[in-house]
Amino acid sequence: EAGVAQSPRYKIIEKRQSVAFWCNPISGHATLYWYQQILGQGPKLLIQFQNNGVVDDSQLPKDRFSAERLKGVDSTLKIQPAKLEDSAVYLCASSLVRRSYEQYFGPGTRLTVT
């Protein structure tokens, strides 16, 4: 079974530039999550999709972050414009259903904003 795919694996940009990350979840997983993990901290949920609908985006900085999952499969997360404090690993995860199921994480995208 293929795992969660993410690209790119690494990205370096200057502040005020824009960046986009892509995620392809495990086939058949209806729920998709985007997390931000700052070095030395636990993953923080940014947004959760159930199929192509948003379940929770309460911690997404909506003035600069956006995410979509148009066909209920793969997803993109965008930051525009980036700030220095956005430097982190962005993890995508998927699960079979919304509640009470283990989450499978992708390898993440390490973003450095200079």
Added chain:
Amino acid sequence: GQQVMQIPQYQHVQEGEDFTTYCNSSTTLSNIQWYKQRPGGHPVFLIQLVKSGEVKKQKRLTFQFGEAKKNSSLHITATQTTDVGTYFCAGRGFQKLVFGTGTRLLVSP
């Protein structure tokens, strides 16, 4: 909002010693999950606990969910160098899964 804290933040043990990390939530949880993240890697699911007072074992790992469903622990017996990594608990409250602050384990041979 819901907060999940873990102690200790960091522990360095000699191979063969035991290790325990504790997880405490500010709110009652419906379930708790544990993940392991190797250095440079991504979190990998270990186990989920649902019932009050539940204890589960996986080889040398013992997981416990508190009676009040607000705390949990992970105990590793006779650590090995392969146990190195950061262990996160993740508690599910009303809706979302909130990850703890993590405990980083270093094992010296």
